[in-house]
Amino acid sequence: MKYAFMTMDVESFYDIECFKGKKIEYKEEYSKEESMKGYIDLLDKYNIKGTFFTLCSSLKLAKPYLIKAIENGHELALHGYDHESPLSMNEKTFEENIVKSKNILEQEFHTKIKGYRAPCFGILDSYIEILKRNGFTYDSSSLNFHLAINSGKVDLESYERLNRLCFKKDNFFEITPNRVRAYSGHLPVSGGGYIRLVPWFVIKYYIKKCIRHTDCYMFYVHPYEVSKNKVPKLKNLRFVEWLFIRIGRKSYLRKIEKIIKYLKKKGFEFKSLGEYAKEA
């Protein structure tokens, strides 16, 4: 069986990593959680159940869309209280953070939270133990990619490998994004801006290359990436950062639809991560 997972990290436009440490004025009209609607509609059109890793700090604007998503059978999971990387916390503050945030989501949406993705993929083995003892059954934060210099690391060698992306240890699952061999290293082909920035024929080439060797594909996206609305004027950004934020947003939903169609054609079955972890 070949599986595909569609995931969204529900956070504000202002949570973009390169904004950190820069003085950028927050304006609700640019926060962009409303862009979730088009993405949820797209998943519903293909009867795909997605996973929404949510920040508590985005609830004010994202809540109505998340209610709709849960009603339609999508899975709610945790991304954190706000977008602070767990790597800047100690174990005690990390545990307080996830317990508080999990409780908020469970009370607001009357659903059980089983999955976690760390902001900035900042995960460590010791944090996995904390997730386990607080009722989580899976994590999706391990980004094994050489350019991801600020992410954490999980010792996947000690896990049983279920397929290309999914690992299991003591009934806990680690589900990682894809990467594909290219040039002298690896390229991520799960999202993170790379898919948005690059033309479809290039993406198709790399996804084709990727799924030739894999029985599993994961996609991840953020609300601002699928927003057709303009972004605010931002000072103090490097040109490459400016490009990374602005390019490809208007056509991104169409590109995501092409990925869905392509994977369906290749026989991939779409599941939420929670659904997969429950059945594996």
Ligand SMILES: [Zn+2]
């Ligand atoms: Zn994030």
